[in-house]
Amino acid sequence: MPKYIFKRVTYILLVLFLLSFLVFAVYNILPVDKAADMAMQEVAANKNLIYAERYLYWQRRYGLDGNLLTRYFRWMGFVPFYSGEYNGLIQGNLGMSVVYGQSVAAVVKEPLLNTIFLNLFATAAALGITIPLGIFCATKQGSRRDTAVQVGTIVGYSMPVFITAILFIWLFAVKLNIFPVSGMSSVGKDYVGFRAWLDKLYHFALPLIVMTFCSLGGMTRYVRAAMIDALKLDCVRTARAKGVRERLVIKGHAWRNALIPVVALVIGWLLGIFSGSIMIENIFGINGIGKVYYDALKAGDNEIVLALQMFYILLALVGNLLVDVTYGLVDPRIRLA
Numbered sequence: 001m002p003k004y005i006f007k008r009v010t011y012i013l014l015v016l017f018l019l020s021f022l023v024f025a026v027y028n029i030l031p032v033d034k035a036a037d038m039a040m041q042e043v044a045a046n047k048n049l050i051y052a053e054r055y056l057y058w059q060r061r062y063g064l065d066g067n068l069l070t071r072y073f074r075w076m077g078f079v080p081f082y083s084g085e086y087n088g089l090i091q092g093n094l095g096m097s098v099v100y101g102q103s104v105a106a107v108v109k110e111p112l113l114n115t116i117f118l119n120l121f122a123t124a125a126a127l128g129i130t131i132p133l134g135i136f137c138a139t140k141q142g143s144r145r146d147t148a149v150q151v152g153t154i155v156g157y158s159m160p161v162f163i164t165a166i167l168f169i170w171l172f173a174v175k176l177n178i179f180p181v182s183g184m185s186s187v188g189k190d191y192v193g194f195r196a197w198l199d200k201l202y203h204f205a206l207p208l209i210v211m212t213f214c215s216l217g218g219m220t221r222y223v224r225a226a227m228i229d230a231l232k233l234d235c236v237r238t239a240r241a242k243g244v245r246e247r248l249v250i251k252g253h254a255w256r257n258a259l260i261p262v263v264a265l266v267i268g269w270l271l272g273i274f275s276g277s278i279m280i281e282n283i284f285g286i287n288g289i290g291k292v293y294y295d296a297l298k299a300g301d302n303e304i305v306l307a308l309q310m311f312y313i314l315l316a317l318v319g320n321l322l323v324d325v326t327y328g329l330v331d332p333r334i335r336l337a
Helices: 002-029 034-045 051-062 068-076 104-139 144-158 161-175 193-231 234-241 246-272 278-283 289-299 302-330
Strands: none
Touching: 002 068, 002 302, 034 051, 104 144, 104 193, 104 246, 104 289, 104 302, 144 193, 161 193, 161 278, 193 246, 193 278, 234 246, 246 302, 278 289, 289 302
């Protein structure tokens, strides 16, 4: 196992290096030049300044001078800036946001926490419902209750997220007036401490319900299919023939085998909490990482886009490693070498 992990980490670093260069090259093709923007603003404010001089100054300040390879290695932190300072990704510098006028780390910190807070609850609730429901449907395959659940999951799986969100807003916020329509805090209220946390949770309740509901269809059907396949295994038939109680057959034999394909689903969902939901966050006015990413794309704020894109690439590579390692831990038949 350690040898396999070492090989995979080496592979991850190589792929991360190649993808980082491709992503950096693509975003450098875009017609966005923050050095030119800063130089024009200074010249417009002070006519005595020379545009070419200010443009060169800001190019050196932002590390935009030199060819593509030089800029890339400077952005990664392997080549110094004009001042002689090494200040790239490996030094922990994610860049400066042109739109917000702050470091990228400061801009994404609060939205990332909001996204994790929202998605952790939604993921836990979805898994808590779908796993028992999928097992129940598999053990009662073909019954009326199983058919009813399958119809419901197909309807939920087929409906677009924004349609579901609008319906839930109309029902719970407009008609029943239980939850607020959008926002992250009560207008005009300056809550602090635990009261502020409760108010935030109250505003997150409706998005949480929508996200959980939208997750039920696909996850339930996936767990049900994995469980049905596990119930057909020889070990399950043997356990039943030996007179083992059905409850122990389900928990001790069928579910352990069904868990193998479900592992990838669960880990994928847990890693997905960092990416956010652009649709949900925009509909409900939540300052999450998905909304920040979308706004940065619209505004041409490449520093935020590059930092988040690298984060998602690293997340995907590490996620694949976690899935493989977990497979080896869950299924003793799998040997990682």
